[in-house]
Amino acid sequence: MSVQLPKTNKYGFYEIRLESIGGLGANLSGKILGELGVLKLGLNSSNFASYGSEKRGTPVKSYVRYCKADQEININSPVERPHILGIFHERLSGKIPVMAGVGEDSVVIVNTSKDPDTVRDNLKMYAGKLICIDALKISIEEKTRTNMVMLGAIAKASGFISLEKMEEVVKDTIGKKYPAALEGNLAGVRRGYAEFQEKEYKADGQYEYQDYKEDKREWGWDNAPIGGINPVPGSTVDxxxxxxxxxxxxxxxxxxxxxxxxxxxxxxxxxxxxxxxxxxxxxxxxxxxxxxxxxxxxxxxxxxxxxxxxxxxxxxxxxxxxxxxxxxxxxxxxxxFEDAGASSIVTTESEESLDI
Ligand code: SF4
Ligand code: SF4
Structure with a gap:
């Protein structure tokens, strides 16, 4: 028995984008949401993530698409206009255009201790529903991780993912691998489902709609030095x-x-x-x-x-x-420190001694 998707885009997809930082568990959350769609909700789903060096601290995006079980998902591109946008750390909004594609029909879930009006101003949110949840505080109290709390909030915000189904998929996936952490993880999901502040914003002209643009890195497969190896020690010290x-x-x-x-x-x-x-x-x-x-x-x-x-x-x-x-x-x-940027380098003494 499949759930009814509340709304889809013109291709029949319900889409989720997670904006995060390596180490906060957004990649795993995306995988869990993907599995949830197929195994528990009777839908078809797909998920993939985009990240750089897999180093803790680097930006991560994870994408999830749902559609009816008899429909194929034949695209594998970033989610540009999310129905749900999960922001795993509010400080992401500085350099990264996390709010791109958010419209009046979007739900934005932010891990923050602040209230919705403050967060809307910080994010320059154009319109849509804003859900604020202190996932970090809850995760510390329950000895779980922020991603579990965010999953609970995502379930609630979706309107079609029940708490029961979310708990089932968490038990099936990470419960088997980390049984000792299961109770804390489930408590985190439950509190994410229940403890949040929300507020709806119309497109009132306060902030502009932001178009989605692909990140363009300075270094890619064709110009990164020696097969992608960064030869400069300490290039991330800034x-x-x-x-x-x-x-x-x-x-x-x-x-x-x-x-x-x-x-x-x-x-x-x-x-x-x-x-x-x-x-x-x-x-x-x-x-x-x-x-x-x-x-x-x-x-x-x-x-x-x-x-x-x-x-x-x-x-x-x-x-x-x-x-x-x-x-x-x-x-x-x-x-x-030089503000060298995410894909640049910092001159170091060791670099000079290597005569690179
Ligand atoms: S000081 Fe270094 S090793 Fe210690 S917690 Fe911070 S990043 Fe980790
Ligand atoms: S240098 Fe000091 S703080 Fe660092 S490991 Fe040794 S004793 Fe501990």
């Missing part, structure tokens, strides 16, 4: 990775640090700052802590630190930030 965190940060306890450097060699994003100084009475490069601008919150450094000089902290815990983080001698303000 990236602001704060948006890819899922609520947790490493907290540095300087008094416990033995300057072993393991955090620095483990961190994939060169977050730890070592400056010339003195350690145990001798000249040394001294760890003064993480530069959070580049930290994506993977917490590998916390695992590797042999003396618990790094501990897991909640990003939203004001107390932690005021007592540990803001008191640190961070050098973020003194650092000068």
């Amino acid at each position: 990236n602001d990775l704060t948006a890819s965190r899922e609520g947790y940060v490493p907290i540095f306890h300087k008094d416990k640090c033995i300057n072993c450097g393991l955090c620095d060699s483990t961190c994939p994003d060169m977050v730890y700052q070592f400056v010339p100084g003195e350690f145990r009475g001798k000249p040394a490069m001294v760890n003064i802590g993480p530069d959070y601008h580049h930290c994506k919150g993977c917490l590998r450094c916390v695992e590797i630190c042999p003396v618990k000089a790094l501990t897991e902290g909640l990003e939203r815990d004001e107390d932690i930030w005021s007592t540990h983080v803001r008191n640190q001698d961070l050098i973020v303000d003194k650092m000068e």
Whole structure:
């Protein structure tokens, strides 16, 4: 028995676009929504994602199409005019045109702690229904991930995906792989289905409709150096990775640090700052802590630190930030990064020494 799609485009498709950052689980959400269509809703569906290096912190888009079971899906192109647009992190709206194709019949779901009017202004949303859900807070409370909460909200917003069907597909897919996390994941889905603020906006002339345009990267298959390998170490050091965190940060306890450097060699994003100084009475490069601008919150450094000089902290815990983080001698303000952009490079000393 198939569900009735509420509205489709002229090709008979109901379309969803997810805008996210690597690490927040949008790719998996798209796969789950695709499977849900075929296995639970009696529809035909397709899903694919578009992303760059698969590195945590890089932009990700995932697309889902539904249609009647007896119809073929013979296109495999990005969703340009989404019925549902899921924005997994509100800070995506800065450089990336996430609102492209959103019209009066679209539903936009945003992971945010802010209210709809504020979010509409931030996103410059032309029209449509805006749903705001604090998926990050819920995911921390339920020990799940933001994508589960977003899936619950997507189900509710669709009007044709029941909570029961969404729970079934979550059990079937990730429940088997990660049984210990199932209860938290289901709780996240349920709260996503129930806890949100929504508001409808007409095209009132406040913001303009944004056309969908394909991203044009500077580097592609035909001009990337040596088969796509980036020969410049540290080419991503200017990236602001704060948006890819899922609520947790490493907290540095300087008094416990033995300057072993393991955090620095483990961190994939060169977050730890070592400056010339003195350690145990001798000249040394001294760890003064993480530069959070580049930290994506993977917490590998916390695992590797042999003396618990790094501990897991909640990003939203004001107390932690005021007592540990803001008191640190961070050098973020003194650092000068080139704004090289997502597909560009930063000149580094190592590059110069390699004579590239
Ligand atoms: S959590 Fe630690 S290892 Fe991960 S990016 Fe941040 S500083 Fe680096
Ligand atoms: S791993 Fe721990 S002890 Fe070693 S330098 Fe990093 S913070 Fe200090």
